[in-house]
Amino acid sequence: MKLLTSTFTSTLISLMLIGFAGGAYAQSKAEDEAIFVFQDFLSSFTNSDVDSIVNLFAEGAIFWGTGSKTLVEDTAGIREYFSAISGRPPGQRVASALKYSVLALSENSVLVSGMWQVGPAGQTSGMPLRISMALILQNGQWKIAQFHNSRVPD
Numbered sequence: 001m002k003l004l005t006s007t008f009t010s011t012l013i014s015l016m017l018i019g020f021a022g023g024a025y026a027q028s029k030a031e032d033e034a035i036f037v038f039q040d041f042l043s044s045f046t047n048s049d050v051d052s053i054v055n056l057f058a059e060g061a062i063f064w065g066t067g068s069k070t071l072v073e074d075t076a077g078i079r080e081y082f083s084a085i086s087g088r089p090p091g092q093r094v095a096s097a098l099k100y101s102v103l104a105l106s107e108n109s110v111l112v113s114g115m116w117q118v119g120p121a122g123q124t125s126g127m128p129l130r131i132s133m134a135l136i137l138q139n140g141q142w143k144i145a146q147f148h149n150s151r152v153p154d
Helices: 002-046 050-055 075-085
Strands: 057-064 093-106 109-120 127-138 141-151
Touching (some): 002 141, 050 057
Parallel strands (some): 057 141
């Protein structure tokens, strides 16, 4: 009986460790995907690519842009917000990450919070901005479900 209990306990512990490792892998993968979406946002912004930016958002995403006066709750409003950059030559303004943190809430939802900057091409610094995003896995694609961006207070 003692051998059976010991074998059962060892098997149970092994299964638990596999479960924890699987969960850690899933969260790490989710965090990696969220970082990719954030980097894709920065690249699309730098390239003045409004379509690519809008495609990063989930249908019905909630959005506070730096200059938003009201909460935007649809992709048409997000497109309208970013339409101002569409006339700018690609690469004229460069968006880059400064410092950010990523927190996986589950395999299907991740938070990104941090800072990024926008500045003229050729300069190493620009206007620092705060950002927070909630990302969800929707139909096999990571999408921004919530977005908030604001200037850093003086």
